[in-house]
Amino acid sequence: MKLKIIIGLLTICCFSCTNKQQTKTVILDYLPNRASTVLKINDYNSLTSSIKNNDILSSLKNSEQLKSFYDASKILNHIQPNTKGLLAFIAKDSIKHNYFYITKDSVNLNNLDSLYTNSTTSSNNINYKKYKVDSTSCFVANSKPFTLFSSDKSLIADVLGNNTKIDNNIYKLYNASNNKTATLYTRKNSNTFLKNIFPIDSLHNNENTNWISLDINTKQNLLNLAGITTTNDSVTNFLSLFKNTKAVANRVQEYAPLQTEAITSYTFTNYATFAKNRLEYLGEETKIDSIFTTVEEIAIITTKSKKAVLLQTFGADNIDEYLSTFKKNISTDNPIVALNNNTILSALFSPLVNSFKANYYTILGNAFIFTEEIETLQDIISNYKAGTTFNKTPLYKSATETMAKQSSVLQISNSKKLEGIIASNFTKNNKLKLNNYFYASQLVADANFYHTNITVQKINTKTEANTTAPIFTVQLDNDLATNPQFVKNHRTNKKEIIVQDIENNLYLISTDGKVLWKKQLDSKIQGEITQVDLYKNGRLQFAFTTNNQFIILDRNGETVEPFSITYDGGNLNDLAVFDYENNKNYRFVVTQDKKVFMYNSKAKIVDGFTYTEASGSIVRKPKHFVVGNKDYLVFMLEDGSLKILNRVGKVRVKTTNKIAFSNNDVVLFKNKFTVTDTTAILHQIATNGKTAATKFNLIKDHGLDATTNTLVLMDQNTISIKGKKVSLDLGMYSKPKIFYINNKIYVSVTDLQNQKIYLFDSNAAPIQNFPVYGSSLIDLADIDNDKKLELVAKDLDNSIIVYKIN
Known part of the structure; x- marks a missing residue:
């Protein structure tokens, strides 16, 4: 059905x-x-x-x-x-x-x-x-x-x-x-x-x-x-494959990954009967093979638009021995086996399995799982071991509320297929919002008929998966050079991913893990990419600096002229983007050694901004803070000076103390400009110029981040959030990073040595199901507007991974 x-x-x-x-x-x-x-x-x-x-x-x-x-x-x-x-x-x-x-x-x-x-x-x-x-x-x-x-x-x-x-x-x-x-x-x-x-x-x-x-x-x-x-008894038809058999409990959902798009499962109590029915259906008189007599379920898993075939058995030995004759190679430390005959399944199980190349397989329990791509099988294995399987999703739980536990034929899918059919076949149709819908159908064989159940339904939001699980990984052509970050797709209002590799290729990756485009740049991007709306029409562009260029690209990766400015000598800092009145009258600030270039939205130098050259080299991108109704532009200089200026570049807060800046940025905490030095002293400068210093017992390479009321410090394997300390496993930790999403604060830190990502709330309480695997700073957002967060991080050296937090 x-x-x-x-x-x-x-x-x-x-x-x-x-x-x-x-x-x-x-x-x-x-x-x-x-x-x-x-x-x-x-x-x-x-x-x-x-x-x-x-x-x-x-x-x-x-x-x-x-x-x-x-x-x-x-x-x-x-x-x-x-x-x-x-x-x-x-x-x-x-x-x-x-x-x-x-x-x-x-x-x-x-x-x-x-x-x-x-x-x-x-x-x-x-x-x-x-x-x-x-x-x-x-x-x-x-x-x-x-x-x-x-x-x-x-x-x-x-x-x-x-x-x-x-x-x-x-x-x-x-x-x-x-x-x-x-x-x-x-x-x-x-x-x-x-x-x-x-x-x-x-x-x-x-x-x-x-x-x-x-x-x-x-x-x-x-x-x-x-x-x-x-069915028509006088005609051999597809449903006659299940004649004289009974349904058994479907098991495929216990192996399919959490991010599965669709499952199709066929079950029978007696393989010999099924095999006989199959030969009659195909009009063949081939002798029935006894090797697969323990098979009771044949299922197809669709994940990331790739298919896997599952054979559920009640005894795996004979089948494993049979498959061993087709092994291309054997690795004792790898559960995945390559086959030199990839037509086995199509030959034995058509029409249930057609045009499928069984290139790889593995055994999980008594189930054999075959895939065409090794990455698909790796995803299935990792999700199975982590317990993040399809049967734990709200979609599956909602679908089974109206389904029998045993099916001769079972199909369950997310909205992707339904949306595709409607889009391609129903012209002039009002768009259906099916993001949270699923499709399910079930046939249960009886005497001369089949009990039938078909459902299109919105997922029961009361059902929670209560997991943090990978939803996709994307392998790049080369190792990563930057941390992946989320960017907004102004057409769909969803988030996508932008990241650069060590060959300076910039990638834009869709919400579902597809590379939309790749663009070669001259050098590495400095810091994060900022999205801007240059024309105030809702269409967003990507603004950033590389070692020697200030560039703005449109959504398709094309340069937005005249924003392709090259600087002799290179060595640019990260791009700073100021929007004083939140009216999209942007100020783009490029700093190079002592020089300061401030541009408007037409790539013209802003007249009247007087701070065009600092007294020493600028070591970080400048920051813009608002306290009360006043703007403050803050520059950190190599000589230890902290310059706090107004919009036109004049000194707004006079500072005389020199600070041996740590590797952390200046932050605004309790309405004070806050930095740390290499001896772990916390320096704070008030808007009236008064200063204060607090000594912390931290290592030189400590981490700092803050919001107006939340201060986070990372010292070796101890994280402190609003004064509450949490000891983590020994490792080499990144700087902490604060996210403010849906009126809630999240704090993330990554153990780069052991490749673990930790996530806490503002009270230093760990978020459930963390840590998860990852090897970089993360970005955190609700990328598909379902009120559930996703995070992106570096996975392997040349890949990224996206998790959904349910």
Whole structure:
């Protein structure tokens, strides 16, 4: 079962259907034989209300593909039915459909009087009345005790002329259905709409099923279809693979990584029966191989758009021995094995596994996991060992709330696939916000039918994964030269990653780990990149300095002229960007030795700024602080001077003491300019010029960061946050870094020696599930606007890693 059936429902439900009527089997005698989709409406008002208030269905009704259905059924809005009825759709072409509605003649036709065209026709002794809504015509005929409505009068003629015959299976399903608001009946092998909207694949060929009966259940953020799928016993079809078997508990979710996009699982109680069914399906007479008799689940994991295949067994020895004959190499310290025959799975398990190259495999418990890329398998192994698996996600937990524990066929995915289908197939459609939705479908084999359950639903936000887990890693062409940082994508309002390698290539990486572009620079970027909005139109650019250039790039990595300024002699400090009034009238400050260059948003030197040359070399980028309603520009000089200036470069706070600056920046703490020296004395200068010094028992290479009310110090393996000390494992620690996100302070520090990232709150309490693996300073943000934080750091020398904190 796939999204195809769901869209079939969407197709029907987007019209304001009608009716309420006494259920009688004879009503089915009036269905046109070419009807591919039928909606049994038990409660018209409830159904129309459900459609209107369901975010998924209501957002699709104006799409190009569904508009013909909606327009064709407009006339039904004028009927006020109080009995049950059937609404059927018959394909005219690949997109457009005729509709056919059957109800008891107790329907109030008086409501149609204003639409009557005064056109009454007679054909084959059948009298029709013609009605019109806008440009849509409707023909109405009576056949006691029913009234028939259709957009094509020839359909009525066929039905009343006894030129139709409906498959008996729909009678069985119709009689077995309950009194839910509405029940959907569809048959894929004649459903023109489904055929043309979706590509045919091996799992859903034209003879896959006969009729499907699905009760419709909706809430604002939920669309659930539950019912029965029948098959054609005279035809070998995909579902016959599971004939005479029973479902077992699915296990793939216990191995799939936390960031998995989709899982598909097939289970059976007896491999020999499955293998026999498979050979019949393929029309082969090959002898059944006994090597895989312990297999009870075949599953496909999709992660980072890459696939892995899992074989769950209740005994691994025979299979391991068999695979050993195909081993390309064996490494005693590596659980991953390379194979020299990568067609094993496709040969043995098609059509469940097709066009898959089993290049690598590993064994986890009694499960064999195969991948095409070694990185995919490494991700699966690391997440499995860390316990960060798919079954612990809110998505999986939400999906299983309406699913049985055992499935013959199970599919669960995030919104990626659903969004892709809607985007590519539903033109002129209002964009669906499906970021927090999932799709799930389930088939459970029974005697001659399959219990079916399909759900599109918003993830239950009350379900918390309570983990910090890697969501992707990205390998660069060379080792990293800078710490990765998050930058905003002004088009999506999400965060992306920018980082540079030692060959001076600058990379922009998307929210889901794809390299968007790579740009060669002349030298290494100094410090962090600042995003600016030069044109005040919401489009952001990247501003930075390298050793000898001041550059601004646009989102596509192209230079924003004239911001490509080169400085003879190089040795530039980090770029400083000031926005005094938060009105995007930027001041870009480039410092080189003693020189100070201040530019405006047009790359012109700012007139009136007088501090163009310092008395000594400037050792850090200047800082801009606001205390009260005054601006302070602070420069640290190599001779130990701390220059505190106003906007035009004049001295605002006079200082005379010389300070042997440590490797930390000047910070603003308690509204005082705060620095430390190499002897670990904390120097503070007030805005009135008064100074104070506090001696700390710290090493020379200590770390410092602060906000207005929070001071953080790092000394060897001890971190102090607001005076509260925490001892960490022995190691070599980075400077601490403070983040203020969603009104909460986070403090991070990295053990560069042991590659551990620590995260604390403002009270020095460790954040749950930390430390995590990483080997650089981090950046922290909510990159996908789901109110959960992500962090990025250096992973291996040539890769970055992104974690999600749940």
